[in-house]
Amino acid sequence: MKALFLLLSFVISYLLFDIRGNKVANLKIEYGSINIDGKFYNLDPNFKRGKFSVVFPFIARRIFEMIFGGGSERRRCDFEIVEFDEKLYERKNPENKITWVGHSTFLVQMDGVNFLTDPIFSMRAGPFGNKIGSRRYVPPAMRVEQLPKIDFVIISHNHYDHLDILSLKKIVELNSDVKIFVPLKVKKLLDREGIGENTVELDWWDEFNFKGLKIIFTPTQHFSGRWLGDSNETLWGGYVIIGKKKFYFAGDTGYFFGFKLIGDAFGPFDIVCLPIGAYEPSEMMRPVHMNPEEAVRAYMDLKGRIFCAMHWGTFDLSDEKCDEPPKRLFECVKKLNLNVDNFKIFKHGETIKW
Structure with a gap:
């Protein structure tokens, strides 16, 4: 029997x-990646970036503020930083946990394996070694030196606020055998920076088995580029990670039908990390960034349980007030009669178990 x-x-x-x-x-x-003449494209054939008539005034305002000042009311928010407890991540305590470092950076322990999402520990996100660009509202919740041993890193795309070379170099320096998972064509950048040996490139829907976890790279709706002449020459995407439980990280994305594809193929998810900020002006941002209401819709498409909010409250990237995204998120959650306890707005440095 x-x-x-x-x-x-x-x-x-x-x-x-x-x-x-x-x-x-x-x-x-x-729904594989689309590359035509060296440029990658989103799955939605009707996808269009914001009009020049909206984008140019936005960029001009930001340059003016950078030189002459302004926008202080938009940036005036009180953020609490929780002191990071390094003992939480000791190997003798392998219970699943997740800590928000800030922006789209999470420190995650899953089945005893430690990984980072889109790590940026620099005070600015921008070119020339972060000498110019968006400045953080608050410093990172911990120093790289305080992190536990990192087994792998996932990078969603090559924008400066998601792929920070200075942070990656420090992580590699402290974790010589760390794996760095990146989208197609991003390895070339890491090769130039001397950390390409640690890098694994993934296409949409590629799977990689690592230390008992299955890592799957999935589509998002976004774009790539680190300078004026390299737009969409590298791929972008999110990650599904499957062990005893299931984890999803969206990186940076607008709302699109792909969330339902991912939810149907791999869900339900125990945790989904979704962006809720950088959505104004909506005519410019909506194709590539979700507002809180769209993030809730993505959460339901993905069949998520715990919603971890990210991509807000760290860098000044858009026109909404810095503390508006979580307020709108909870308004939407209550309106839809969803369980408020399942929606997590972290304090910088805060850790939860899952």
């Missing part, structure tokens, strides 16, 4: 794996 039970369990597991494997293969065929 026991042997029959084991056989049935094996057959069911094999069939489920085969079904999921076929589903992912089909997704790669139907």
Whole structure:
């Protein structure tokens, strides 16, 4: 009887794996990355970036503020930093946990494996070694030196506030065997910076098994580029990580139909990390950044349980007031009669167990 039970369990597991494997293969065929003449494109054929008539005044205002000042009311917010407890991440305490460092940077422990999402520990996000660019409202919740041993890093795309070379170099210096997962064509940048040996490039729907976890790179709706002449020459995306539980990290994205594809293929998720900020002016931002209401919609598409808010309250990237995104998020959650306890707005440095 026991042997029959084991056989049935094996057959069911094999069939489920085969079904999921076929589903992912089909997704790669139907919704794989699109590269035409060296440029990557979003899945939505109707995708359009903001009009020049909106983008130019926004950029001009930001340059004016950088030189002459202004925008202080937009940036006037009180943010609390929680002192990071390094003992929480000791190997003898392998319970799943997640800490918000700020912006889109999370420190995550999953099945005893430690990883970072889009790590940026610099005070600015911008070119020339972060000498110019958006400045943080508050410093990072901890120093790189305070982090536990990092097993791997996931990078969603090459924008300066998500791929910070100075932070990556420090992480590699302290963790010589760390793996860095990046989208297609991003490895070239890391090669130039001397950390390419640690890098693994992924296409949409690619899977990589690492220390008992399955890492899957999935589509988002965004764009890439670190300077004027390299727009969309590298890919962008989010990550599904599957162990005993399931984790999703969106990186940076507008709302699109891909969330439902990911939720149907891999969900339900125990944790989804979704961006809620940088959405004004909406005519410019909406194609590539979600507002809080759209993030809730993505959460439901993904079949998420715990919603971890990110991409807000750290860098001055848009026109909404720095503390507006979480207020709008909770207004939406209450309006939809969702469980408020499942929506987490972290203090900088705060840790929760999952």
